[in-house]
Amino acid sequence: MSTITYLEAIREAQYEALRDNPDVFLYGQDIATFGGAFKATKNLGREFPGRVFDSPISEDAMIGMAIGAAVEGARPIVEMQFADFSSVGFNQIVNQAATLYWRTNTPCPITIRLPSGGTAGSGPFHSQSMESIYAHYPGLVILTPATVEDAYWMLLDSVKLDDPVIFCEHKFLYYHLKADGFGQGMPIGKARIARPGRDATVVTYSAMLHESLKAAEELRLDGYEVEVVDLRSVKPMDTDTILASVARTGRLLVVGESFPWGGATSEVVARVASEAFHLLDAPPMRLNSKDTPIPYHPNLWKAHRPTTASISAELRKLLRY
Amino acid sequence: MTSADKIVTPAFDESTEELRHDFLKALRCMILSRTLEEKLSSLYRAGGRIVGGVYLGRGQEAFSAAAGIQLRWGKDIFGPLIRDQAGRIAYGEPVIDTMRTYLGVVTGPMRGRDGNIHRGQPKQGYMAMISHLGSLLSVVAGALFARRLHGTLGDTAGATSIGDGGTSTGAFHEGLNLAAVEKLPLVVSVANNQYAYSTPTHRQYACEDLVQRAVGYGVGGHSVDGTDLLACVRIFRTAFQQARAGAGPQMVVGRLLRLGGHGEHDDASYVPNLQKHTHEGRDCLLVAQNQALELAWATPQDLEKWHKEARTEVDQALALVTKEPVPDPYRENWRALSTSGLVEGQEP
Numbered sequence: 001m002s003t004i005t006y007l008e009a010i011r012e013a014q015y016e017a018l019r020d021n022p023d024v025f026l027y028g029q030d031i032a033t034f035g036g037a038f039k040a041t042k043n044l045g046r047e048f049p050g051r052v053f054d055s056p057i058s059e060d061a062m063i064g065m066a067i068g069a070a071v072e073g074a075r076p077i078v079e080m081q082f083a084d085f086s087s088v089g090f091n092q093i094v095n096q097a098a099t100l101y102w103r104t105n106t107p108c109p110i111t112i113r114l115p116s117g118g119t120a121g122s123g124p125f126h127s128q129s130m131e132s133i134y135a136h137y138p139g140l141v142i143l144t145p146a147t148v149e150d151a152y153w154m155l156l157d158s159v160k161l162d163d164p165v166i167f168c169e170h171k172f173l174y175y176h177l178k179a180d181g182f183g184q185g186m187p188i189g190k191a192r193i194a195r196p197g198r199d200a201t202v203v204t205y206s207a208m209l210h211e212s213l214k215a216a217e218e219l220r221l222d223g224y225e226v227e228v229v230d231l232r233s234v235k236p237m238d239t240d241t242i243l244a245s246v247a248r249t250g251r252l253l254v255v256g257e258s259f260p261w262g263g264a265t266s267e268v269v270a271r272v273a274s275e276a277f278h279l280l281d282a283p284p285m286r287l288n289s290k291d292t293p294i295p296y297h298p299n300l301w302k303a304h305r306p307t308t309a310s311i312s313a314e315l316r317k318l319l320r321y
Numbered sequence: 322m323t324s325a326d327k328i329v330t331p332a333f334d335e336s337t338e339e340l341r342h343d344f345l346k347a348l349r350c351m352i353l354s355r356t357l358e359e360k361l362s363s364l365y366r367a368g369g370r371i372v373g374g375v376y377l378g379r380g381q382e383a384f385s386a387a388a389g390i391q392l393r394w395g396k397d398i399f400g401p402l403i404r405d406q407a408g409r410i411a412y413g414e415p416v417i418d419t420m421r422t423y424l425g426v427v428t429g430p431m432r433g434r435d436g437n438i439h440r441g442q443p444k445q446g447y448m449a450m451i452s453h454l455g456s457l458l459s460v461v462a463g464a465l466f467a468r469r470l471h472g473t474l475g476d477t478a479g480a481t482s483i484g485d486g487g488t489s490t491g492a493f494h495e496g497l498n499l500a501a502v503e504k505l506p507l508v509v510s511v512a513n514n515q516y517a518y519s520t521p522t523h524r525q526y527a528c529e530d531l532v533q534r535a536v537g538y539g540v541g542g543h544s545v546d547g548t549d550l551l552a553c554v555r556i557f558r559t560a561f562q563q564a565r566a567g568a569g570p571q572m573v574v575g576r577l578l579r580l581g582g583h584g585e586h587d588d589a590s591y592v593p594n595l596q597k598h599t600h601e602g603r604d605c606l607l608v609a610q611n612q613a614l615e616l617a618w619a620t621p622q623d624l625e626k627w628h629k630e631a632r633t634e635v636d637q638a639l640a641l642v643t644k645e646p647v648p649d650p651y652r653e654n655w656r657a658l659s660t661s662g663l664v665e666g667q668e669p
Binding site: 073 | 398430431432434435439441442443444446448449451452453456457458459460461462463464465466467468470471491492495496498499502656657658659660662663664665
């Protein structure tokens with residue numbers, strides 16, 4: 001019986017990070033007494049007095065503060081209440097945290113948790129996926145866990161890393177996704193074959209993994225074996241695993257929830273096109289959200305993001321080519 | 322008496338000997354800073370040696386040095402800004418590090434990866450500014466926060482600087498508010514030098530005096546004539562003492578005039594000639610030297626000796642750095658992450 005949710009995994013990882021390393025502290029809006037907008041830090045303030053802090057609504061200063069603390073040997077985990085609000089801390093992330101090691105030879109071990117992605121009714125400013133924006137900048141590690149196991153292990157690994165990590169945890173998975181336990185962790189930077197196949201490859205990450213797996217199952221009924229690759233980490237990107245999969249299938253669809261102009265999905269297509277053009281039997285395809293702000297009403301929202309149905313439709317086009 | 326003056330905290334009781342010591346230490350830093358910056362300026366104008374721009378603190382040395390001498394290298398946290406050459410020297414940064422960074426040699430703290438005023442050694446508590454104004458305030462606050470968390474704060478103080486223009490940024494507001502909420506031992510120097518690049522203060526803020534903002538942030542507010550070294554030394558002694566004693570952040574606003582352009586590429590033609598002859602426009606170094614002579618804390622011979630020593634130190638630094646290697650792109654490791662195994666396209 002599945003008992004642990006994706007959200008509980010994130011809470012548990014923070015619990016263990018706090019328990020195992022006195023240098024770890026948590027900083028974010030409403031996280032101490034209240035336990036966070038999503039309860040990802042529930043009870044942690046009580047269990048670790050003086051280690052979990054409510055911050056002012058100041059995303060810029062929150063990140064800057066974490067950077068200064070990291071320079072002094074602390075390992076802060078900063079919760080952005082929603083990934084969308086990290087845009088207010090953007091400068092500190094991309095110009096201060098991401099450049100620190102390069103410029104000064106000083107590691108910057110901070111973990112910034114970004115509750116990411118869409119849920120019905122959340123609208124334009126509580127639904128964004130920011131991984132592609134941050135992946136563009138050198139000096140950051142961008143993690144996009146899609147499973148309970150990865151949410152747990154990758155968050156623990158993030159805290160141990162000596163580099164700034166943008167931890168994109170998907171809100172849609174918080175309560176829906178469950179597992180029996182945390183299983184075995186996989187190294188950061190390695191993609192995972194979530195479902196083996198031979199007819200086409202879907203490369204995806206985060207919540208879109210689950211839509212893609214369902215689409216692959218639909219196509220199985222038509223006799224197609226679709227391989228699904230979970231990137232796990234958008235940056236670094238495990239190009240080898242992607243290329244090996246394309247070598248097996250000859251066809252590629254890349255699925256992401258973020259906006260369609262550029263980004264992680266484009267990066268996958270660009271790498272495959274330039275490094276494995278000869279392995280392709282069809283033009284590589286991408287599926288992202290629509291190029292509008294994220295809509296509020298569920299009817300619009302479901303049509304804005306890729307879904308099992310739209311992924312299946314794209315796969316059929318790819319397989320017919 | 323302006324409303325700003327009412328906010329000024331009275332100076333604490335100090336012995337004249339301590340004041341004299343601090344004054345003379347700051348003065349010697351000012352002399353060294355001015356000498357170094359004149360050399361940098363002439364190197365820039367001659368062309369070929371300095372890569373990129375040169376940004377000087379001429380006219381702000383008294384205000385900067387008076388803060389810097391209150392800081393202990395390796396103990397206190399310092400996040401200086403553009404016009405803090407004097408404060409950096411006072412804090413303990415060797416002149417050669419400035420020269421190495423301006424010339425971009427690999428022996429410098431930035432190894433050619435960043436230049437001029439963007440230098441620091443964060444592991445020593447010496448933060449390296451980025452160009453985005455106000456964003457270093459929260460970083461210095463974070464370093465203090467971590468020390469408190471680790472139980473190693475002791476009598477540590479942090480200091481950072483900003484100009485009149487930088488106080489308009491969101492980062493400055495967020496950072497100072499956060500530091501105030503956390504009641505951190507932080508001293509924020511606001512050098513009101515009348516121009517943010519070319520923009521005069523009446524296009525920058527609408528309050529009467531920037532020190533009024535201290536009340537709104539819930540921090541200590543201090544106002545000082547930034548051209549008067551004796552006054553600056555006094556005010557920063559007070560501000561640091563209060564910060565170290567647990568009174569929370571202290572904001573010190575210095576009234577002065579930037580004696581030059583934003584950088585050496587800028588002739589500052591937008592500064593009216595008349596303004597250069599106001600009280601704010603007087604040269605703080607000349608004022609300080611006269612103060613030293615009037616107080617009989619130094620003789621003309623002392624001053625001449627200190628200038629000569631400064632010239633020698635600067636010339637020796639330049640001579641040494643000139644022979645040092647510039648970066649080689651083929652030897653650069655091109656790694657922006659400290660975890661080598663996560664760098665794309667490279668073997669760990």
